[in-house]
Structure formats: C-alpha cells, structure tokens
Amino acid sequence: MLGTGGASTDTMAHSTQAAHGHMQDHEGHVLAVEADLEYWRTKRLEPRVLQLHRRGVVTLYDLLRAAAHISAPPIAASIAEHDIEGRIRALEDRLDDYIRGIGLASIDPPEHPSVIEDTRKERGDYDDFFRIAKPHHDGTLDERIARLEHELREYQRLLQVLMHALLEKGVVTAEQIERQRAFLAGRGAWNGALIVARAWVDPAFKQALLTRGRDAVRELNIPPGRLGKLGVAENTATLHNVVVCTLCSCYPHDLLGDPPWWYRDDSFKESVVRDPRGTLAHRFDLPLPESVEVRVHDSTSDVRWMVLPRRPAGTEGWSEEELARLVTIDALVGAAEALSPASIARTER
Amino acid sequence: MTAPVATHRFQVGDRVQVKRANPAGNPRTPAYVRGKSGIVTVLHGSIDNPLDHRGIYPPLCSVLFPVRDVFGGASRDTLSVDVHEDWLAPAGA
Numbered sequence: 001m002l003g004t005g006g007a008s009t010d011t012m013a014h015s016t017q018a019a020h021g022h023m024q025d026h027e028g029h030v031l032a033v034e035a036d037l038e039y040w041r042t043k044r045l046e047p048r049v050l051q052l053h054r055r056g057v058v059t060l061y062d063l064l065r066a067a068a069h070i071s072a073p074p075i076a077a078s079i080a081e082h083d084i085e086g087r088i089r090a091l092e093d094r095l096d097d098y099i100r101g102i103g104l105a106s107i108d109p110p111e112h113p114s115v116i117e118d119t120r121k122e123r124g125d126y127d128d129f130f131r132i133a134k135p136h137h138d139g140t141l142d143e144r145i146a147r148l149e150h151e152l153r154e155y156q157r158l159l160q161v162l163m164h165a166l167l168e169k170g171v172v173t174a175e176q177i178e179r180q181r182a183f184l185a186g187r188g189a190w191n192g193a194l195i196v197a198r199a200w201v202d203p204a205f206k207q208a209l210l211t212r213g214r215d216a217v218r219e220l221n222i223p224p225g226r227l228g229k230l231g232v233a234e235n236t237a238t239l240h241n242v243v244v245c246t247l248c249s250c251y252p253h254d255l256l257g258d259p260p261w262w263y264r265d266d267s268f269k270e271s272v273v274r275d276p277r278g279t280l281a282h283r284f285d286l287p288l289p290e291s292v293e294v295r296v297h298d299s300t301s302d303v304r305w306m307v308l309p310r311r312p313a314g315t316e317g318w319s320e321e322e323l324a325r326l327v328t329i330d331a332l333v334g335a336a337e338a339l340s341p342a343s344i345a346r347t348e349r
Numbered sequence: 350m351t352a353p354v355a356t357h358r359f360q361v362g363d364r365v366q367v368k369r370a371n372p373a374g375n376p377r378t379p380a381y382v383r384g385k386s387g388i389v390t391v392l393h394g395s396i397d398n399p400l401d402h403r404g405i406y407p408p409l410c411s412v413l414f415p416v417r418d419v420f421g422g423a424s425r426d427t428l429s430v431d432v433h434e435d436w437l438a439p440a441g442a
Contacts, residue, residue, distance in 0.1 A: 117402035
C-alpha cells in the first residue's frame with residue numbers, strides 16, 4: 001500500500017516490505033484487503049455518490065447513462081487459481097488502484113465543495129440508520145479471495161462510471177483530474193520519513209515541528225496540507241506514543257498519505273485504548289519496559305497526530321536519506337520503533 | 350490558522366471533567382471518556398479546518414487521563430484525548 005510512485009517512495013516500500021518478510025500470513029493479507037475495500041466503499045465512495053445524487057449534481061440516472069459507455073474491467077491476467085499468493089498480491093495492487101481512483105473522484109470543485117463533515121451523516125457516523133451495510137466476508141480462504149476478486153471488479157466499475165459521469169456533466173475537467181493525480185502521487189509515507197529524519201539531525205527543525213506542526217515541513221519542500229493541525233508526539237527514553245482515532249480514522253492523510261490498513265480496524269481501536277502496552281506487545285510484537293510510559297493519542301479531526309520515533313543507535317553520521325529509510329509507516333503511528341541499522345543491512349545482503 | 354489561546358476557558362494543568370451528555374453542536378468526543386476527569390496538557394485554540402467541517406468548533410484541549418481511571422486495572426499508561434471545550438467542565442480537586 002505504500003507505492004505512490006517516485007524513486008524515494010519505492011526505496012521505502014522496499015525496506016518496509018523486506019522488514020516484514022515474505023508473505024506468510026495469507027489470512028491476514030486477505031483480512032486487510034477486505035477491511036480496506038469495505039472502508040473505502042462505505043466511507044468514501046458510496047457516501048459521495050449519494051451526496052452528489054441528493055444535490056442533483058450527478059444523479060443515479062446520470063450514472064445509468066454513463067454506465068452504457070463503460071465496459072466491465074478486464075479479468076486479471078493469467079494467475080493460476082492455485083497461486084494463492086499471486087492472487088492476493090494482484091488483489092492488493094488492484095485495491096491500491098481503487099483507492100487512488102477514489103482520491104481522484106473526491107476532487108473538490110469550488111461550485112460543489114466536498115467537505116468531509118457533509119458525508120459523515122450520510123455515511124452513518126452518527127446514526128446507524130444511515131450506515132451502509134457491509135457484506136459478510138466469511139468462508140474458506142479460497143472463497144474469500146474469489147469473492148474479493150468479484151467485488152473489486154464491481155466496485156471499480158462503479159468508480160469508473162462515476163468518473164465518466166463527473167466529466168460528462170462538467171463537474172470536473174480532465175485537467176483537474178490530472179492535477180489531482182499529480183498531487184496524490186506526490187504525497188505519502190516517504191514524506192513522514194523525511195520529516196522524521198530531518199528532526200533527528202536538526203534540533204531547530206525538531207523544535208519547529210513540535211511547536212508549529214505543518215508550517216515546519218515547508219523547508220523540506222513538502223506541501224504542508226491543511227487538514228486541521230498537525231500534532232507531533234515525540235518518543236523519549238521514558239515515553240512511547242501511539243496514535244489512534246477511535247471515532248473514525250483521522251490521520252494527516254494530506255501530508256503522510258494513507259495510514260497502515262489496521263489503523264481503521266475496530267479491533268485495533270478498541271484494544272489500544274483499553275490496554276496500550278498489551279496491544280503493542282501482542283499485536284505488534286513491541287514489548288516495552290515498565291520504565292516507559294505508553295501514551296495513546298486519540299485524535300479528533302482538528303489535530304492529526306503523528307509520532308516522532310527515537311533515532312536508532314548506531315546511525316551516527318548517516319545522511320538524512322539513509323536515516324529516512326529506517327522510518328516505516330508503522331513507526332509513524334507508534335506501532336513500531338524505527339528500524340535498526342542491522343535490519344537494513346540484513347535486507348540488502 | 351489558529352485563534353488566540355486567550356479564547357480558552359481552561360489552562361494547562363487544570364483538572365477537568367468530560368460531560369456525560371452531548372452538548373449541542375459537535376458530537377465528536379469518544380464515549381469512553383464521558384464523565385471521566387483528566388488534566389489539560391495542551392491548548393490548541395480554535396482550529397480553522399474548512400476541509401473537514403463547516404464553521405469553527407470551540408477551542409480544543411488535549412486532556413490526559415490515566416488508563417486505570419477510565420477502564421480500571423493498575424496500568425500506569427495514559428490516554429491523551431483531544432476534546433472541545435464545550436464538552437469540559439472544571440473538576441473537583
């Protein structure tokens with residue numbers, strides 16, 4: 001889920017993947033795809049469709065007309081049915097495409113502003129009545145993968161139809177879409193890694209980051225974004241911070257791209273506030289000594305938190321680029337420490 | 350982007366209690382801290398966040414709660430929850 005283009009991002013995706021090793025837990029990967037797929041459908045795409053319909057901007061009838069121009073997405077290229085790992089990887093790639101596509105469909109033209117709060121009611125954040133039902137993803141692993149392959153095709157088709165209708169009705173222009181595509185490609189977890197690396201080497205930058213948040217990142221040529229305030233929680237020898245948003249999944253998306261998939265998972269949210277230390281130890285294999293206080297930051301949408309992990313020992317004299325490769329997406333929310341120099345060396349051998 | 354801190358009713362170090370009932374307007378406070386008391390640790394001011402919601406919400410505080418006060422047990426770990434001031438009242442000592 002990290003690849004958003006650009007050599008730097010690829011480097012980071014590589015090191016993160018290597019740190020997590022070969023795909024061992026098929027069930028876990030499938031569960032992650034199921035959770036992400038349904039989150040983006042029920043929290044982002046369909047509430048937006050309903051909102052546009054209610055306002056008469058793009059009605060369901062417009063979608064029907066647009067659908068006539070869209071053929072069903074092709075079935076994925078030849079992956080043998082028994083190649084479970086190959087099929088899961090293909091699902092993950094297509095899920096990334098789907099999520100990027102929803103980002104493009106969420107363009108904010110001035111005449112039809114898309115304010116997140118407007119769809120919160122629509123998507124049932126406050127009232128179960130409006131909650132969009134999710135299908136049960138049960139059955140054998142094989143059945144679940146087959147169902148995801150089918151659903152992802154269907155969901156992608158709706159997205160394509162919506163994009164077609166948005167263009168047909170002149171709600172957005174092709175040029176706006178291209179600009180949005182470039183904007184989305186330029187952000188990501190690599191931004192977070194660069195911010196952390198600079199804070200490790202430059203005390204003045206760190207101070208500015210902790211006190212002024214977003215404003216500070218401009219000096220890294222990173223667009224600061226404007227989705228609320230950026231809160232930065234610094235880990236120390238006696239304090240370990242971890243970020244959650246129990247009410248929804250607030251995160252500095254506009255600055256750091258997507259959070260880890262489990263960040264939106266209800267079981268993570270429930271367990272991390274009740275038992276932060278146990279959750280880190282058992283779920284993330286990050287046991288912390290009793291001398292370290294674990295502090296959970298539960299965000300609202302107005303302050304979006306990231307964690308500033310501790311600089312690993314043995315990295316004296318490293319360049320910022322090298323240091324940034326130690327910072328994983330999990331470390332940015334406090335579910336992991338920064339990687340050790342030894343773990344990077346291992347993956348490159 | 351941030352309104353003057355002077356608009357805050359509370360100060361860092363104040364002991365506050367989260368209201369149980371939902372004040373009119375902003376429903377976004379986690380249920381598990383309702384009725385619980387904590388210490389104000391950060392004043393964020395009123396945050397202009399037009400991409401996320403219309404209008405300006407009341408000033409926002411980070412409030413620190415011991416996990417054991419909220420969920421029981423003996424943990425020394427803490428929960429820092431961002432709460433708008435209309436949800437907060439002064440707590441007894």
